[in-house]
Amino acid sequence: MEAGDLAVPEKADIAIAGGGLSGALIAYRLRLTRPEVTVALVEQGPSLGGNHTWSFHASDVSAATYKWLSNLVRHKWPRQAVIFPKFHRVLETSYCSITSSRLHDIVAPLVDEGLALNADIAEVAPDRIRLRDGAVIKANAVIDARGARTSDRLVLGFQKFVGQELEFVAPHGLDAPVIMDASVPQEDGYRFLYVLPFTERIALVEDTRYADGAALDREALRRGISDYCAVRGWKISKVIREEDGVLPIALAGDIDAFLDEGVEGVAPAGMRAALFHPLTGYSLPDAAGLAERIADQDDLSGPALARFAVRHAASVWRNRSFYRLLSRMLFSAAAPDQRYKVLQRFYGLPRSLIERFYAGQTHFGDQARILAGKPPVPVSRALGCLGEEKYLNRALAARATTQAQGG
Ligand SMILES: Cc1cc2nc3c(=O)[nH]c(=O)nc-3n(C[C@H](O)[C@H](O)[C@H](O)COP(=O)(O)OP(=O)(O)OC[C@H]3O[C@@H](n4cnc5c(N)ncnc54)[C@H](O)[C@@H]3O)c2cc1C
Secondary structure, X not given: OOOOOOOOOOEEEEEEXXXXXXXXXXXXXXXXXXXXXXXXXXXXXXXXXXXXXXXXXXXXXXXXXXXXXXXXXXXXEOOEEEEOOOOEEEEXXXXXXXXXXXXXXXXXXXXXXXXXXXXXXXXXXXXXXXXXXXXXXXXXXXEEOXXXXXXXXXEEEEEEEEEEEEEEOOOOOOOOOEEEEOOOOOOOOEEEEEEEEOOOOEEXXXXXXEEOOOXXXXXXXXXXXXXXXXXXXXXXXXXXXXXXXXXXXXXXXXXXXXXXXXXXXXXXXXXXXXXXXXXXXXXXXXXXXXXXXXXXXXXXXXXXXXXXXXXXXXXXXXXXXXXXXXXXXXXXXXXXXXOHHHHHHHOOOOHHHHHHHHOOOOOHHHHHXXXXXXXXXXXXXXHOOOOHHHHHHHHHHHHHHHHHOOO
């Protein structure tokens, strides 16, 4: 299916604004389980999903969720490794990647004539999506899945990265992903390399920084990748593809005020609903979970769907206050070049706890275990991170002062 050969649908039961990860997964799940529901999926780009490799731990989702996602999975490994200055650990937890091209190839034909590509949305409303060229798609319900939006109501740190899919002259020798190699020089916050070995000689190599500011220095990150490959003895023969990202890390926020900024009567989804893991910025498990829940709703009318989506996003956010506390400790209590110690300590914990952590299912015992013992950050600074509301108010006041001073 080529971009540009599709007419814009005039109406649908559900119109989804944004054919990225969340919008495409919702459309996919609806087509699989509610074929009677007509879906319009409206994306400004020439294909669904943009230019991404989305990865997740198999343990992030239930077996039932994995079953319907598995068709989208392009790569799967039975284990993964982490490397820190103090140790190297292999975790027998499967790791999976979905590529945007695979997402497009599977979902686009299913949505069929409901798909509008190269369609720039000017406005979403409870009963329609209006494109910049004036075309209107009418719908009983509208979902806003147009990706992250900025808001004063969230206090964020950033996970910034550039990833290059590289072909090497000789085999790289990896048989499993290295999801964090933090044995590298620490720069611009917590820095690690991430490597997904796709074939014997092809791997995605990302240089990642957990930094305070959102500015992305692509050249520095590209240099970081080539230096890392040189140290590992991997001679690059070709850069096949490049992707980059600046993902939000949630430190604190007022979720109700954030969601109130959305369009009333329109259901928010994906990053637009702040549905991401507070400490990694990853959103795939949440996007799959929301897609399932939406498709399970008896009442798919606009008002019901919008109410459900807002309530769901608020409840997921509230349940994750512990992760935001850890994000604050990472960003506010640890000096930038010492941030790796927080992760190094965490990766010494039992595998089952680590799996629950990434799945967002940490229980009270896990929390006690994560916080127990001598903290890898100064105690006085850790204490300053404890109350989210206080932290939020302090951050908002500091922001207001900076703005008043013209900063
Ligand atoms: C390079 C990269 C790699 C990532 N890797 C992972 C990972 O490995 N695992 C993980 O869980 N998370 C990952 N993330 C984080 C997160 O999962 C992604 O950002 C994810 O794509 C968010 O999904 P979304 O649907 O909310 O937003 P997006 O995927 O950004 O989708 C929003 C869509 O809306 C479209 N859109 C926006 N405005 C308009 C408009 N006006 N008109 C029409 N269309 C519009 C955009 O073109 C886009 O396609 C990654 C992010 C990036 C940037």
